[in-house]
Amino acid sequence: MSWRRLWAIVIKELRQMRRDRITLAMIVGIPVMQLVLFGYAINTNLRGLEAGISDQSNTAGSRALVMDMLATGVIAPVARADTPEELMTMLRRGRISVGIVVPPDFERRRLDGRAVAQILVDGSDNTVQGAAVQLAQVPVDNWVPDARAPMRSTPNEGRISIVGFYNPQRRSAVNIVPGLVGVILTMTMVLFTGIAIVRERERGNMELLIATPLISAELMIGKVLPYIAIGLVQTSVILALGRWLFVVPINGSLLDVYVAAVLLIMANLTLGLLISTRAQSQFQAMQMAFFIFLPSILLSGFMFPFAGMPKVAQWLAEILPLTHFLRLIRGVMLRGASLWELWVDVLALLAFIVVMMTAAILRFRKRLD
Amino acid sequence: MSAGDDGIAIRVHGLTKRFGSLVAVDHVDLTVPGQHVYGFLGPNGSGKSTTIRMLCGLLTPSEGEIDVLGLRIPAQAEALRSRIGYMTQKFSLFDDLTVRENLEFMAAIQGVPKTRTARRVDELIEQYHFSDRQKQLAGTMSGGQKQRLALACAVIHGPELLFLDEPTSAVDPESRRDFWEKLFELADAGTTLLVSTHLMDEAERCHRLAILDQGVLVADGTPSELTAKLYGHTFIVEADDPRRAQRALVDAPEVLGVAQVGNTLRVLTHAGGVDTGGAGQYLRDLLGRAGQVVKVHAAQPNLEDVFVAVTRKSRQEERMA
Ligand SMILES: Nc1ncnc2c1ncn2[C@@H]1O[C@H](COP(=O)(O)OP(=O)(O)O)[C@@H](O)[C@H]1O
Ligand SMILES: [Mg+2]
Numbered sequence: 232m233s234w235r236r237l238w239a240i241v242i243k244e245l246r247q248m249r250r251d252r253i254t255l256a257m258i259v260g261i262p263v264m265q266l267v268l269f270g271y272a273i274n275t276n277l278r279g280l281e282a283g284i285s286d287q288s289n290t291a292g293s294r295a296l297v298m299d300m301l302a303t304g305v306i307a308p309v310a311r312a313d314t315p316e317e318l319m320t321m322l323r324r325g326r327i328s329v330g331i332v333v334p335p336d337f338e339r340r341r342l343d344g345r346a347v348a349q350i351l352v353d354g355s356d357n358t359v360q361g362a363a364v365q366l367a368q369v370p371v372d373n374w375v376p377d378a379r380a381p382m383r384s385t386p387n388e389g390r391i392s393i394v395g396f397y398n399p400q401r402r403s404a405v406n407i408v409p410g411l412v413g414v415i416l417t418m419t420m421v422l423f424t425g426i427a428i429v430r431e432r433e434r435g436n437m438e439l440l441i442a443t444p445l446i447s448a449e450l451m452i453g454k455v456l457p458y459i460a461i462g463l464v465q466t467s468v469i470l471a472l473g474r475w476l477f478v479v480p481i482n483g484s485l486l487d488v489y490v491a492a493v494l495l496i497m498a499n500l501t502l503g504l505l506i507s508t509r510a511q512s513q514f515q516a517m518q519m520a521f522f523i524f525l526p527s528i529l530l531s532g533f534m535f536p537f538a539g540m541p542k543v544a545q546w547l548a549e550i551l552p553l554t555h556f557l558r559l560i561r562g563v564m565l566r567g568a569s570l571w572e573l574w575v576d577v578l579a580l581l582a583f584i585v586v587m588m589t590a591a592i593l594r595f596r597k598r599l600d
Numbered sequence: 601m602s603a604g605d606d607g608i609a610i611r612v613h614g615l616t617k618r619f620g621s622l623v624a625v626d627h628v629d630l631t632v633p634g635q636h637v638y639g640f641l642g643p644n645g646s647g648k649s650t651t652i653r654m655l656c657g658l659l660t661p662s663e664g665e666i667d668v669l670g671l672r673i674p675a676q677a678e679a680l681r682s683r684i685g686y687m688t689q690k691f692s693l694f695d696d697l698t699v700r701e702n703l704e705f706m707a708a709i710q711g712v713p714k715t716r717t718a719r720r721v722d723e724l725i726e727q728y729h730f731s732d733r734q735k736q737l738a739g740t741m742s743g744g745q746k747q748r749l750a751l752a753c754a755v756i757h758g759p760e761l762l763f764l765d766e767p768t769s770a771v772d773p774e775s776r777r778d779f780w781e782k783l784f785e786l787a788d789a790g791t792t793l794l795v796s797t798h799l800m801d802e803a804e805r806c807h808r809l810a811i812l813d814q815g816v817l818v819a820d821g822t823p824s825e826l827t828a829k830l831y832g833h834t835f836i837v838e839a840d841d842p843r844r845a846q847r848a849l850v851d852a853p854e855v856l857g858v859a860q861v862g863n864t865l866r867v868l869t870h871a872g873g874v875d876t877g878g879a880g881q882y883l884r885d886l887l888g889r890a891g892q893v894v895k896v897h898a899a900q901p902n903l904e905d906v907f908v909a910v911t912r913k914s915r916q917e918e919r920m921a
Contacts, residue, residue: 235708236711239705250737442658599658600659
């Protein structure tokens with residue numbers, strides 16, 4: 232292993248990258264775009280959601296509760312229904328995104344301190360879930376017809392129940408931004424190195440390189456190093472924007488966040504390299520990168536809760552670097568955990584890196600056949 | 601030193617490469633002496649690139665033994681890498697690096713000591729006339745300039761042996777002459793060069809050459825040896841209507857090749873047991889029967905005649921087998 236040759240590869244990659252406008256634009260463009268798109272799509276402060284109302288009680292008290300909900304501005308009434316079933320049909324057809332059900336025994340429930348109303352929400356849309364949480368904050372006992380009835384100081388604990396359809400989990404920007412770091416790094420890093428070797432083969436550079444004393448490890452490591460820096464730039468962009476736009480906290484240590492990011496970056500880069508030694512063309516490399524990307528998004532716990540997945544899917548997910556990274560980053564950023572406490576996932580990522588890098592170096596042959 | 605103990609740089613025996621059912625290189629025996637410009641002449645697809653790649657250790661032979669600079673290839677290919685330079689048929693430097701950056705990169709990869717790199721790069725920039733284009737991106741240069749840069753990069757570490765695969769195929773005649781000047785300078789300085797080409801005038805410049813046809817080595821030797829050994833006779837035919845005369849000759853069994861040169865025809869016939877006089881008479885009779893009034897002179901054979909003769913011969917033998 233010669234440091235001189237390794238360094239020459241690094242410098243060459245950086246120089247080529249500097250002259251490649253599209254790649255440069257991708258490095259910063261993708262994180263910004265994704266963050267803004269995802270971030271605003273999950274903004275919980277929505278207003279004017281279409282709502283259907285089924286007030287089966289129709290007492291002064293129930294009407295007042297509905298009025299209070301409307302007064303928040305979060306929902307706008309577009310339909311009335313006699314039964315909750317009608318509301319569910321409207322919900323399914325997409326005519327409304329929120330249904331409010333006040334049962335016939337509203338007054339009785341209120342006196343007993345039980346749940347007095349139900350909010351049906353279309354859980355296929357994250358934003359609506361957030362809106363429902365806001366609605367559920369409307370005080371139930373503001374309007375008291377009978378002075379003898381007890382006043383409640385903490386009126387809302389469980390008094391209005393939220394029933395989510397299609398996606399029972401609720402998430403918010405705070406939960407998603409850390410995951411987004413992982414998703415963006417997975418998307419860009421695998422792609423960058425995925426095409427790195429194939430591109431040189433397509434352009435004919437490889438035939439020249441393999442006829443020199445350059446060894447595979449120098450070539451592979453030299454190709455990975457510059458992209459670690461790129462990945463860290465991307466990580467910083469996402470964290471800074473996440474903080475600025477969505478006030479996402481970093482409860483743990485910033486160093487731990489970056490260490491976790493480096494682990495994921497390297498895992499993805501080495502995976503990309505392996506793809507690159509296999510693919511016949513840049514297009515094929517991109518297809519393979521996409522083939523990795525899809526399960527990463529779906530199974531890692533970014534989209535759907537890990538615990539709710541079938542066993543087979545969980546096993547598969549354990550192979551994906553993003554799964555382990557999500558546990559690390561959520562632990563560090565949101566729960567304030569340290570990497571030491573999360574050593575299992577750190578170890579899993581390290582193992583992944585070693586296996587992929589070795590496989591890539593071994594698979595790369597200094598031969599044309 | 602540029603060769604094995606006996607002054608032989610490359611020794612190849614029974615070298616064969618198959619791609620599936622295609623035999624790209626077919627039992628080639630080859631001896632390349634050191635400090636020579638050795639030519640590989642053959643039409644496209646005759647196996648020149650495949651042979652060179654096997655000699656560099658980039659392709660594994662299907663059969664045969666290779667000895668390059670005293671090393672067994674492909675087993676000892678790694679030890680060979682630092683002692684050779686290889687200029688690929690397709691431009692293989694980095695289009696998005698400048699002239700200087702490409703040279704610096706290759707210097708580092710080829711292990712030119714760090715302290716000597718800047719001086720070596722300056723020297724090559726000077727020698728190869730890049731002084732005013734050091735900062736130009738390689739991808740924006742002309743064909744001739746690219747080839748010059750590729751050669752400069754191939755020799756940056758002072759290799760003993762240079763493989764050049766059709767180095768001048770995308771180069772204008774003027775640059776081609778300059779390029780060959782450089783090759784002879786390198787040979788004079790003690791480098792062995794193996795150059796493939798499909799151009800006769802280039803082949804004629806080589807010290808020695810091998811003619812490849814469909815993967816088979818059909819002839820080798822110095823250009824004058826090859827023309828002297830020519831298996832056939834060459835004539836210049838002056839006819840009133842060269843095109844009709846050509847049609848009359850082209851399918852005759854004794855005629856190996858007919859090429860129009862200006863208003864005359866250059867005709868190559870089989871040796872076939874007759875002397876030059878007999879063959880000339882045969883042509884006159886043939887053209888007379890076709891109603892052509894012609895003059896036929898014997899001519900000095902050149903390399904192109906040799907090429908036509910040996911490739912025709914190998915094809916006819918193939919047909920008979
Ligand atoms: N990697 C390969 N796979 C299959 N066939 C090949 C490969 N490389 C070369 N060939 C075939 O081998 C023959 C010789 O090719 P090549 O050595 O490139 O000829 P030349 O350099 O003389 O033009 C051609 O028919 C070509 O199509
Ligand atoms: Mg070729």
